[in-house]
Amino acid sequence: MATPDLVMYEEEYQQIKDTLQRLQVDSNSKIVFLVDKNGQQIAVHGDMRGVDATSLASLTAGNVAATDGLAKLIGEKEFSILFHEGERDNIHISLVAQRVILVVIFDDRSSLGLVRLRVKKASAELEKTFEVLLRKSEEERGSLSSRFDSPFAEITDEDIDSLFSE
Numbered sequence: 696m697a698t699p700d701l702v703m704y705e706e707e708y709q710q711i712k713d714t715l716q717r718l719q720v721d722s723n724s725k726i727v728f729l730v731d732k733n734g735q736q737i738a739v740h741g742d743m744r745g746v747d748a749t750s751l752a753s754l755t756a757g758n759v760a761a762t763d764g765l766a767k768l769i770g771e772k773e774f775s776i777l778f779h780e781g782e783r784d785n786i787h788i789s790l791v792a793q794r795v796i797l798v799v800i801f802d803d804r805s806s807l808g809l810v811r812l813r814v815k816k817a818s819a820e821l822e823k824t825f826e827v828l829l830r831k832s833e834e835e836r837g838s839l840s841s842r843f844d845s846p847f848a849e850i851t852d853e854d855i856d857s858l859f860s861e
Contacts (some may be wrong), residue, residue, distance in 0.1 A: 722813040831848035
């Protein structure tokens, strides 16, 4: 099932940025960023100098999509957490609220255990924020659809039949 598009409101965007900032500090990580499943960057906190944010976001989304395919091949619903270990840096990737991807890049100044602990708390905060965003988006769509009536709403089947019978 496709997830509906969200409108980002200033208040919730600030909450997202605050959550990412706390996660970056509390987990002692280098970079924390949030992308949607299409690979669009939503927010970031940390030093992104020297990092191609667009590529990082799109490759992360591709990685999650590929891993979803692997999960399905072996009968799993999904793998909600991914971890990549490098010589200097590590990447922790997790799904939040089934709609966004939380990425934490960290080095040996932190540990996987600490990152996982802090990500769990941040994910819960982000999930609440996205629930509010979804509710606001649905309310906005509902109020817009009731404000604008289609000019074709008054056309009946008989009107259509008469157009083609002439």
